[in-house]
Amino acid sequence: MTTSTSLVYLIALPLAGAAILLLAGRRADKWGHLLGTAMSASSFGVGLYQLMLMLDRPTEQRPVGKKLFEWINVGEFKVDAGLLLDQLSICFVLLITGVGTLIHIYSISYMSHDKDRRRFFAYLNLFIAAMLLLVLGDSYLNLYVGWEGVGLASYLLIGFWNQKPAYATASKKAFVMNRIGDMGLSFAIMIAFATMGTVSFAGVQEHAHHASEAALTGMGIMLLVAAAGKSAQFPLQAWLGDAMAGPTPVSALIHAATMVTAGVYLITRSNFVFDAAPTAQLLVVIVGAITLMFGALIGTAKDDIKKALAASTMSQIGYMILAAGLGPVGYAFAIMHLLTHGFFKAGMFLGAGSVMHGMNDEVNMRKYGALRKFMPITFVTFGLGYLAILGVPPFAGFYSKDMIIETAFNAGGAKGIILGVTTLIGAAITAFYMTRVMILTFTGTKRWDDDAHPHESPWLMWLPMAVLAIGSVSSGYLLSSGDALENWLHPLFDHHEEHEAHLFEPIVVSAMALTMVAIGVAIAFFKYARQEVSSVAPENVSIFTKIARQDLMQDRFNEAVFMRPGQALTTTLVAADDVVIDGAVRGVGQVAMGSGSALRGLQNGYVRSYAAVILVGAIALIGAIWVVVQ
């Protein structure tokens, strides 16, 4: 594989930015945000440069690598810290640095009143560096470093306003739930090493077909656990809603466009594991399907604009995971939806931030209304994102989501029908809750408090939104025209030349999807645009709404199943620790003290006693040798 030294700069630039901003302290307050943005932009520049180089090379020579140093060399266990840039990682690199840079620019203005803006940019840079390491690592262990790095950055940023206890709790919740996923990843790495003796992607790919299916299934399930943790998939989804406590640019970058899609990356990257482990692959599909419904249902009942968008993120990632679980036919569509989603969801989050900016940080949509007139640019950019997520042609989501629905139907048999119908219903619910968001926020009558003075955001904020809106409009067409992305990624995946029968023609699928979307939009329209919307959430609602408002009881579930037994276990363990372990330690201590005072007789300070000890020791030594020799 060709070596490319400039790969290092991709990571080194934002990392240096983070280091400088954190170490320089208050001195950097004046220019810190500019440096952070510049670092992210330069990294994007390096990414573009790499893309151009890659386009120039013939297909088989496209991946480039760079060995950094020999990291671990213990017995059989050898890992080099190395980077790998191939067709898959370049997609992520450009998404991360591109959207990342836009969000840096947005944050300059959004965070301008925060006295800790420099620290914020330091964390953003840290996140960019860690996320790039995640997608550029050439082994599971290198990926793991980035994986933990983004977890840290996410924790720091969710709790950025940690002076509010609720926000600090939210960051802890995200951290703890992510630990479960991280544990899965570390188990997967251990399984890989134990069965295949290597943890590099190339090595695992090479040895995967020698490994037993049981081992691969185990590894696949553990990878899925990891992906579920990071990408907020069922059953580890509960942290994402609370993560909205972070500043909105963070929600846009980390909790919508990039970090939460790391699970999709992990599964796509591990295609060679899942392709050889059908059971694990089926579980991936199931998790994706459950989550896409789960997220969509939560989205219908949320009045907090960011939480509604977060639920939608969860649901859309469910689509991607589902696609990735469908095997080689689905990987490219998972990535395509990931990229288009990166544009429109980030754009909508920034739009939400813009609305909040104009509305005294109000997040309750019931206190919005009729903002279209006051924030025309936000309305237009948000609206384009809305059309994209719905999958209205020719916007981005149309291409990516329809492909997933179509592939789901084509999975064959009952599985295909179930998955296809699920994705279709998901699309309808998506249309419903997104329309609800649009109506509640931008149309209808104004319901805001008297002290709110909605106004359009400054250009530094709307410019990134506009750029992302262009992406929401065009990215789908660009990526799918001539199957561009599919062909681009094709060399990475192991394609079986089997052509499943098409259950439906593509045009039929599109028609069905659009019908479902229309139904969803219509219901939302009649429910919210035709009736007066109360500025407080109505109490006399159906039990289903109540459940959905409580995130489908996910926290209650976690509390009952994990927290309370966990607490009971902890209490028991503490008691056991007091009695057994501490007892043993105290016992050891007492024995030691006892022997100490016994020995103090010897350690009495008299040199004659010391000499006697030595003499006795010498005699004992001779005696011992005599015994041994006999």
Place this chain on the structure above:
Amino acid sequence: MTFTAPVLSYTLLSPILILLGGALIGVLVEAFVSKALRPVVQLTLTLGTLMLSLFQVWRIRGEQSLTAAMGSLVIDGPAVLLQGSILVIAIISIFLIADAEQFTPLAAALPGSAEEREAAQSGNQVTEVYPLTLFAVSGMMIFPIASDLIMLFVALEMLSLPLYLMAGLSRRRRLASQESALKYFLLGSFASAFFLFGAAYLYGYSGSITFAGIRESVIGGSGNDVLLLVGMAFLTIGLLFKVGAVPFHSWSPDVYQGAPTPITAFMAAATKVAAFGAMLRIFYTVFANAEWSWTPIISAIAIISMVLGSLVAISQRDVKRMLAYSSIAHAGFLLSGIIALNKAGLDATIFYLFAYGVATVGGFAVVTLVRDSSGEVTDLNRWKGLGKRSPFAASAFALFLLAFAGIPLTSGFIGKFSIFSAAYENGATAVVITGVLSSAIAAFFYIRVIVLMFFTDAVEDGTAVEIPSILTRATVVISAVITLVLGIYPAPVLDFITDLAIFIR
């Protein structure tokens, strides 16, 4: 009778010759340079000598010679590595020794006498400590490369005599310091007697005083085994005394406590390297073929050293005594590297010696920082809350303690891991299990000190942490950096050791 002039390979001996030359010039400096200039001249001279010597060691790496000094000294990879370690440790210790506050103004004066007070008022300093250090270092440099019994004994005395003296130079608690020096001297002489006795037996056994000669007899197996076994046992006692292994350890807590802390640091770190270096050579080459007879004994000594060192350390209330017992436990850990008797064991022991030596100097350097108006505060109870008053000292000390405990990301972990795995490879399961268990016990008291420093409220007793002088700060920082680097990225050093560490016979 014809007289043949001895042939000396001056290049190979240059590190030692430079040290001896530096020491002699140091003596002349004492005589001819004015009192005011002496400290700075001596410090510069000593540091320069050590650096030059280290440079020479670096230049002769890769050289091999059995006949560097008519067959009395041997130069090979382990020799270079051990000598280099000793020099590095000496260099970072010398910064501590440069702290005049630690040493009595006039060693010859009676404690509390009028002369002493006068000397203190006139700003007198015992700059003799510098040449003494250089003499001790030259002895330590010869010790692991000696290849006959006479040379080994000469080196042993050469490194010991200056240390006996230096142990008695403490400024505070003069009586305890002098007592410890005398104890060290008496017991050291006692051990030396055993050593000589053993050497005589070995001569009786093999008819030779060279390592090569004894080795041939051991392989041939023709001699009287009783002579071999007794000789081996007594020789080993002399060496075990120097490393402070149980039951020849009783001097070390008293001496560690009584000696001036910079000397304790130097002694604890460098003597261990030298003595273990000599043991490695003797057991890996001379006695390797009599493995059956000494492995069980050394294993037993390793086990009691680890257990006793760790257990007794728990009940210590004085930080220097605690570190002394910890060094006894570490002597046990290091002995498992001798038992390993394989290439991995050799590499691991050399790495461990260096890593432990550096961390030890760093640890004692922190001890010198914690003082009140009457000198160092070594009572652990008064270290409470140190983390708040002096984050620098407390975090550095915490790092060194973690390294002693063998926590990952410090050099101690890599050292323990490699030394135990090497011993395990050779079937020393009992030693390894005891080693791991006593490491756990040891971790308990190391971490207790960390808790004491960071999570316990301070008592208001005026324990001040002195703003570290630039030299002491250098020692702490260099030791901390080495400890961390060896813990995080040990590969280059391990590879370097693996490539070089091959004994020639």
